Amino acid sequence: MSEVLVLVDHVDGAVRKPTYELLTIAKRLGEPSAVFIGAADQAAEVAEKVKKYGAEKVYVVDDAQIKGYLVAPKAEALQQLAEKAQSEGGLAAILIPSSAEGKEVAGRLAIKLESGLITDAVDVQADDRKGPVTTQSVFAGNYTVTAKVTKGTPIITVKPNSATPEEAEGAGTVEEFAATVSDAAKTAQIVASQPRQATGRPELTEAAIVVSGGRGTGGNFEPVEGLADALGGAVGASRAAVDSGWIQHTFQIGQTGKTVSPQLYVATGISGAIQHRAGMQTSKTIVAVNKDEEAPIFELVDFGVVGDLHTVLPAATEEINKRKG
Amino acid sequence: MNIVVCVKYVPDATADRQFESDNTVDRVGVDGLLSELDEYAVEQALQLKEKAGDDTTVTALCVGPEKAVDAVRKALQMGADEGVHVVDDAIAGSDAVATSLVLAKAVEKAGAERKVDLVVCGMSSTDAAMSVVPAMLAERLGLPQVTLASVIETQGDQVRVKRDGDTATEVIGATMPLVLSVTDQSGEARYPSFKGIMAAKKKPLETWSLGDLGVGADQVGLSVAWTEVEDTTARPPRTAGEIVKDEEGSGAKALADFLASKKFI
Ligand SMILES: Cc1cc2nc3c(=O)[nH]c(=O)nc-3n(C[C@H](O)[C@H](O)[C@H](O)COP(=O)(O)OP(=O)(O)OC[C@H]3O[C@@H](n4cnc5c(N)ncnc54)[C@H](O)[C@@H]3O)c2cc1C
Ligand SMILES: Nc1ncnc2c1ncn2[C@@H]1O[C@H](COP(=O)(O)O)[C@@H](O)[C@H]1O
Numbered sequence: 001m002s003e004v005l006v007l008v009d010h011v012d013g014a015v016r017k018p019t020y021e022l023l024t025i026a027k028r029l030g031e032p033s034a035v036f037i038g039a040a041d042q043a044a045e046v047a048e049k050v051k052k053y054g055a056e057k058v059y060v061v062d063d064a065q066i067k068g069y070l071v072a073p074k075a076e077a078l079q080q081l082a083e084k085a086q087s088e089g090g091l092a093a094i095l096i097p098s099s100a101e102g103k104e105v106a107g108r109l110a111i112k113l114e115s116g117l118i119t120d121a122v123d124v125q126a127d128d129r130k131g132p133v134t135t136q137s138v139f140a141g142n143y144t145v146t147a148k149v150t151k152g153t154p155i156i157t158v159k160p161n162s163a164t165p166e167e168a169e170g171a172g173t174v175e176e177f178a179a180t181v182s183d184a185a186k187t188a189q190i191v192a193s194q195p196r197q198a199t200g201r202p203e204l205t206e207a208a209i210v211v212s213g214g215r216g217t218g219g220n221f222e223p224v225e226g227l228a229d230a231l232g233g234a235v236g237a238s239r240a241a242v243d244s245g246w247i248q249h250t251f252q253i254g255q256t257g258k259t260v261s262p263q264l265y266v267a268t269g270i271s272g273a274i275q276h277r278a279g280m281q282t283s284k285t286i287v288a289v290n291k292d293e294e295a296p297i298f299e300l301v302d303f304g305v306v307g308d309l310h311t312v313l314p315a316a317t318e319e320i321n322k323r324k325g
Numbered sequence: 326m327n328i329v330v331c332v333k334y335v336p337d338a339t340a341d342r343q344f345e346s347d348n349t350v351d352r353v354g355v356d357g358l359l360s361e362l363d364e365y366a367v368e369q370a371l372q373l374k375e376k377a378g379d380d381t382t383v384t385a386l387c388v389g390p391e392k393a394v395d396a397v398r399k400a401l402q403m404g405a406d407e408g409v410h411v412v413d414d415a416i417a418g419s420d421a422v423a424t425s426l427v428l429a430k431a432v433e434k435a436g437a438e439r440k441v442d443l444v445v446c447g448m449s450s451t452d453a454a455m456s457v458v459p460a461m462l463a464e465r466l467g468l469p470q471v472t473l474a475s476v477i478e479t480q481g482d483q484v485r486v487k488r489d490g491d492t493a494t495e496v497i498g499a500t501m502p503l504v505l506s507v508t509d510q511s512g513e514a515r516y517p518s519f520k521g522i523m524a525a526k527k528k529p530l531e532t533w534s535l536g537d538l539g540v541g542a543d544q545v546g547l548s549v550a551w552t553e554v555e556d557t558t559a560r561p562p563r564t565a566g567e568i569v570k571d572e573e574g575s576g577a578k579a580l581a582d583f584l585a586s587k588k589f590i
Binding site for chain 2: 071075099111119140143148150193196209285298303304315
């Protein structure tokens with residue numbers, strides 16, 4: 001069976017959940033090979049994790065010489081791995097997490113390999129005749145599009161939460177891969193990096209429940225955080241809240257922030273502008289609390305409360321905590 | 326300095342965006358405009374020009390159908406010095422890979438007489454929203470990519486930007502020439518002034534075809550796209566939900582009941 005390269009999403013060797021989702025999708029398409037670009041001494045630990053989700057091979061690209069640079073070296077390493085796989089048992093697809101960095105790596109790789117690229121897939125299915133068929137959600141979630149790659153090796157970036165990780169023991173054979181990285185790829189330097197502080201809440205893009213606040217919070221996110229914590233969810237925000245300096249940009253949901261597709265999305269003090277919808281419209285269940293009954297967000301909801309979030313949220317939080325016992 | 330800013334013409338996001346029968350984005354039947362996210366790119370290009378001094382030129386570059394010239398005009402009204410519109414029937418339906426080829430060739434042509442120091446892009450188009458064209462341009466032009474910048478600083482040919490990465494806030498540094506993309510956090514874009522609108526009418530605006538760029542019609546367009554859309558389906562409208570008015574705490578109870586009924590509690 002042909003290989004499927006999966007770029008491992010990790011922070012300093014800690015594997016992130018989308019990796020397991022990608023491996024699960026990869027199994028539908030061929031034989032998953034995880035590609036870990038990171039510190040060589042973390043490889044064994046990473047291999048243990050990814051083999052549980054079906055990785056037959058784990059290619060390790062030591063990033064000691066390239067981690068100070070943006071994107072380009074990773075694209076070169078993947079190109080060389082793809083060519084190797086191609087010449088050995090064949091290559092069915094390359095799956096990359098749909099992060100900002102992942103998409104840029106994928107874009108450069110598409111040009112290097114002269115292969116078609118599909119970004120932000122929310123589902124990938126195997127088709128014997130066509131190869132991988134992707135599903136994307138476009139135009140602020142108003143359309144669903146299916147597509148396929150018609151040239152070269154399909155390169156697909158996949159959004160978080162696009163598959164439920166399925167455990168399946170793979171061989172997990174570790175293979176060190178010495179990539180040759182050109183000087184030309186080492187031109188955009190990461191001069192400083194400040195890791196984001198952990199919030200103690202679930203990762204926004206991975207969370208099953210998201211409670212978000214907008215301009216209506218008036219800058220007080222306590223009621224939003226309280227409800228999020230009672231439900232075990234993540235906290236999000238509209239751009240208006242971010243622009244007002246009430247919350248960091250990493251929490252922004254929408255066209256120029258994160259896209260989330262949780263089981264439950266609770267929008268509070270958010271009007272529901274098209275750019276905000278773009279980031280949450282595909283959520284399974286949508287709830288809103290807004291004091292204006294005309295707010296467009298109510299067009300989307302499964303359940304809505306017309307009321308002041310400053311009273312409704314704390315009371316709901318108390319009620320929920322009481323019921324949880 | 327010689328700055329090229331890439332501006333895309335997109336269907337208005339607040340209008341009813343649609344697909345054509347061949348599954349390409351309908352760019353003719355729907356009102357279009359300069360992609361809002363590219364206004365930030367124009368703004369940053371203009372600020373860099375203002376900082377660098379008068380011998381800096383900002384050229385707005387757009388690849389798109391006849392009507393797309395509006396995007397170039399808007400950039401000229403905002404303050405760009407020159408405009409280039411690449412239009413050719415063969416380009417219709419191009420994917421990002423082909424678009425980046427046309428853009429790269431156009432940047433090369435724009436730099437034939439005077440080297441291009443900076444190619445400035447938006448963070449994402451508001452229609453395709455792939456956020457890949459800047460990285461592809463860097464790849465094709467062999468230039469450093471400094472993408473998704475929220476704060477931009479230059480000193481001579483050195484560029485430093487701040488960006489909010491997925492897991493960290495980073496400072497990225499590189500030397501010009503380079504490809505820069507900027508986010509909507511980089512600062513509000515200016516509105517064209519009346520003076521700007523009048524001045525724009527006299528600014529040079531060139532139209533280039535694929536032939537002018539040495540790109541073959543067989544290298545671009547729908548028929549050679551490396552990806553193919555099979556099917557498009559409008560999202561079914563959401564069924565109207567239940568909406569209650571909060572009266573003396575009833576809203577919170579009703580909300581808790583709803584969440585419990587859906588097993589979220
Ligand atoms: C290019 C571009 C990109 C953008 N990207 C994004 C994006 O990624 N994400 C995003 O969110 N926006 C984005 N926007 C902005 C978007 O257009 C809206 O301006 C923004 O979403 C509005 O935020 P809001 O709903 O919090 O504020 P508003 O629209 O001001 O709404 C506030 C709401 O709170 C309600 N409210 C007020 N007080 C209370 C109270 N006490 N209790 C309950 N309800 C109350 C009001 O009734 C109102 O409905 C973008 C815009 C542009 C042009
Ligand atoms: N057809 C085009 N003409 C000019 N610039 C473009 C075009 N397509 C993309 N761009 C530039 O590339 C950026 C990212 O686009 P995308 O990768 O499509 O999300 C945009 O913000 C523009 O600056």
